[in-house]
Structure formats: structure tokens, C-alpha cells
Amino acid sequence: MGFSVSALVVATCKPGIPHGCLGYVVAHSVRSHIGCYSVSWLYHCFCLAMHNASVNYDKTQSVSQAVNTRRSLRAFLPKSVETKVITRLLEQAARAPSGTNMQPWKSYVVRAKTRQVLCDAVCAAFDDPAQKPVSEMRYYPEHWFEPYVSRRREVGWSLYGLLGIKKGDHARTHAQHRRNFQFFDAPVGMIFTIDRDLATGSWLDYGMYLQNIMLLAREQGLHTCPQAAWADYHNAVRGVLPITPQEIIVCGMSLGYADPDAIENSLVTTRVPVEQQVIFLE
Numbered sequence: 623m624g625f626s627v628s629a630l631v632v633a634t635c636k637p638g639i640p641h642g643c644l645g646y647v648v649a650h651s652v653r654s655h656i657g658c659y660s661v662s663w664l665y666h667c668f669c670l671a672m673h674n675a676s677v678n679y680d681k682t683q684s685v686s687q688a689v690n691t692r693r694s695l696r697a698f699l700p701k702s703v704e705t706k707v708i709t710r711l712l713e714q715a716a717r718a719p720s721g722t723n724m725q726p727w728k729s730y731v732v733r734a735k736t737r738q739v740l741c742d743a744v745c746a747a748f749d750d751p752a753q754k755p756v757s758e759m760r761y762y763p764e765h766w767f768e769p770y771v772s773r774r775r776e777v778g779w780s781l782y783g784l785l786g787i788k789k790g791d792h793a794r795t796h797a798q799h800r801r802n803f804q805f806f807d808a809p810v811g812m813i814f815t816i817d818r819d820l821a822t823g824s825w826l827d828y829g830m831y832l833q834n835i836m837l838l839a840r841e842q843g844l845h846t847c848p849q850a851a852w853a854d855y856h857n858a859v860r861g862v863l864p865i866t867p868q869e870i871i872v873c874g875m876s877l878g879y880a881d882p883d884a885i886e887n888s889l890v891t892t893r894v895p896v897e898q899q900v901i902f903l904e
Contacts, residue, residue: 688840693891694847696781696801697884698808698876707842708810708877715834720827726820727831730813730863737811740862744803747858755854758818758870777891784885802851808878813852813859815869828872839877847876 712729720726732740747753766774779789787794805811812835816828836846852859852874859871880887 684841685837688837692836692840693845693887693889695845695876695880695884696806696847696886697881698806698845698878699881700807700809701879703810703844703878707844711835711838711842711844714838715831718827718831718834720830721823724820724824724827726816726824727828728815728869730815730865732811732813732863733809736862737805737809740811740813740859741804743862744852744855744858745800747855748800748803753855753858755851756856757850757853758856759853759872761850761853777889780891781886781889784889799851802849802874803855805849805874805876805878806847807881808847808876810877812875812877813863813865814872814875815865816872817868818870819868825872832873832875835875835877843879844877845880849874849876 708731712731716725716727718727748755763770782788782795782798785794785798787798801807814828814832816824832848836848839846850873853871856865856871859865865871
């Protein structure tokens with residue numbers, strides 16, 4: 623039994639076959655050659671075969687290593703990242719699941735001159751007392767409460783402790799926070815947006831897309847830092863990037879090679895023990 627590429631193309635034009643669905647295309651083409659069985663039954667067999675052929679049942683450490691070594695780093699080397707690496711990374715990250723395959727993500731990748739112009743504009747806004755940070759979405763609660771406030775304080779003072787920034791040192795606190803808007807010296811910056819009319823489910827999907835980017839970066843020997851701070855200065859960002867009024871800035875992200883000598887990169891945040899966050903029921 624054999625069938626040609628032209629037969630598959632022709633099959634996509636037949637009534638009742640969803641365009642672009644390879645399983646139905648193959649099923650319809652097979653049926654035209656062997657003259658028996660229903661298209662739906664053949665489609666089911668095709669999907670089962672493809673599933674078994676693509677799933678690797680062997681244990682692998684690559685995902686675990688990526689998860690366990692991913693950290694939000696705050697100091698990067700000036701070493702450039704190749705365009706093909708960034709493109710492939712974002713291409714793969716888009717395999718993240720999304721409800722009804724809506725794929726709500728949109729990414730702006732900035733490097734070189736555009737990156738510098740963006741950083742200068744947002745740093746100027748951050749330094750201007752008259753320009754208060756205003757996000758178009760609420761990331762944190764209006765009123766902090768336990769246990770979340772303690773976790774927040776722990777990571778904040780752990781970082782500042784490494785940097786030698788003491789409580790009340792407003793000048794150094796401002797300077798450190800300002801580094802967000804320099805992408806922590808990473809050569810690649812990314813700004814992510816979402817359509818403002820989309821609902822909560824799409825924001826959940828977006829998180830999985832961002833996680834994919836961060837894990838895939840580790841596979842390439844790269845590190846990242848997701849940054850909600852960029853959303854606070856969306857007006858300044860809009861002055862540089864072609865972001866439409868229909869888009870909301872979700873966050874920014876630094877991408878590059880970690881600076882191994884930076885003391886802030888030695889920070890490893892804690893996690894709540896699994897016994898305190900998971901309930902097993904039988």
C-alpha cells in the first residue's frame with residue numbers, strides 16, 4: 623500500500639475533513655486505497671500509532687535538571703546570544719498548552735540599539751518622582767497577609783543581604799531595583815503582552831509559555847529572570863515599542879549567560895516542603 627503527497631493534499635480539500643488535520647488526511651487517503659473501514663476509525667488508529675511512536679517511556683534527567691537549575695538571576699555577562707538560538711527557543715516554547723489552542727502570547731525581543739533605547743526610557747521614568755508605577759494588571763494582593771508576606775520578606779532580605787543593602791538604604795535599594803530596567807545587563811530583553819479582552823484562563827496559559835522559555839533556556843546554557851516590574855512602566859515602554867492599545871504588558875524577561883562572579887547569583891530561594899502544600903487522598 624502506498625500513497626503520494628498529492629493524495630494527501632487532495633484529501634484536505636474533501637468535504638468533512640478538517641483542513642490541516644494530518645490524522646484525517648492520512649485516514650481519508652488510506653481509505654481511498656483500501657476501500658474499507660470508516661475514516662473516523664482509521665483516524666483513531668493513526669492517532670494511537672503516532673502517540674506510541676512519539677512518547678519516550680525511558681526516564682530522562684534533562685527536564686529535572688532544567689527545573690532544578692532554573693533561577694531568577696540578576697547579573698548577566700555581555701556575551702551575545704545568537705538569533706537562531708532565540709528563535710528556536712521561542713518556537714519550542716509556543717508548544718505550551720492553551721485552552722482551545724488560543725495561544726495568547728505575543729513577544730517583543732529587544733537587543734542592541736533598541737534594547738538600549740528602551741532601557742534608557744524606562745530608567746528615566748523610574749528615576750522621575752512624578753511618574754508613579756502603574757500596572758494595567760494586578761500582580762500582587764492589595765494587602766499582604768501570611769504566609770505570603772513572610773515569604774516575600776525572606777527572599778527580599780536574602781538578596782539585599784548578599785548585596786550588603788541594609789534596611790533604610792533608599793539610594794542603594796533604588797539603584798538595585800533600577801537594574802530591572804537594564805535587564806540586569808543581559809544582552810537580550812523580552813517584553814510579553816496579552817490582548818486585554820482575554821480572560822483568566824489565557825493568563826494561566828501564558829504562565830506555561832513563560833515557564834517553557836525559562837526551561838528551554840537552561841537547555842541552551844542560558845539563564846533568565848522574569849520581571850513583573852516592566853508592567854509598572856508600560857507607558858514608557860509603549861513610547862519605544864510598537865505595542866498596540868489593545869495589548870497589556872504581562873512582564874519582561876532577561877535572557878543571557880549568567881555572570882558566575884556576581885554575588886547576587888548565589889541566591890537560592892527556599893521552597894515550602896511538599897507535605898505543606900500537597901494533600902494526598904485515596
